[in-house]
Every structure is written in structure tokens, then in C-alpha cells.
């Protein structure tokens with residue numbers, strides 16, 4: 001495993017984490033803002049920020065190149081796709097997302 005592969009996997013994992021944070025924070029965020037402001041209009045800027053952040057995370061994931069083979073990590077074809085963003089390995093070469101965290105490579109799946 002080269003340092004470029006390790007950095008690439010780390011970058012993909014970071015964008016995945018942010019996508020999950022955005023996804024899971026929507027309902028609590030809207031609830032808290034509505035509860036504290038008692039206004040539907042006050043929620044609009046938060047929803048706008050949420051949508052922009054979430055779309056950015058998903059777009060970064062869809063356009064993420066695999067650090068080993070260079071093709072799109074989550075795309076089955078040559079075009080970027082977000083349909084497989086839950087995959088835990090490269091859809092082309094099978095590089096696991098946590099390959100740099102495996103302590104004993106012989107035990108790797």
C-alpha cells in the first residue's frame with residue numbers, strides 16, 4: 001500500500017463520514033431550529049446550507065477516483081455515479097475502503 005493509496009482512501013472515507021453527518025443531522029437540525037425560533041422562515045437558510053453540503057459530499061464521492069486503479073471508486077461504468085456510494089470497496093479493482101487499516105494483510109477478506 002503506497003502513501004497515495006492511503007491518502008486517497010482516507011479522503012474517500014472523510015467525504016463518506018461528512019455525507020452521513022449531513023444525512024443524519026437533517027431532522028434534528030430542523031427540529032431544533034423550529035423549536036427555538038418558532039418560525040418556518042428561519043429554517044430556510046439551514047435547509048439551504050444542508051442541501052448544498054449534502055450535494056457537495058455526494059458529488060465528491062461520485063467523482064472520487066480509486067487510489068489504486070484511477071477509475072471512479074463508486075461507478076460501475078466510466079461515468080461518475082452515486083448509486084453505489086454504500087459500497088465498501090472499489091467497484092473496479094476491489095480495493096477495500098479500509099485496506100490501510102488492516103493490520104494483518106493475510107487476514108484481509
Ligand SMILES: [Zn+2]
Nearest residue numbers: 066069090093
Ligand atoms: Zn480501483
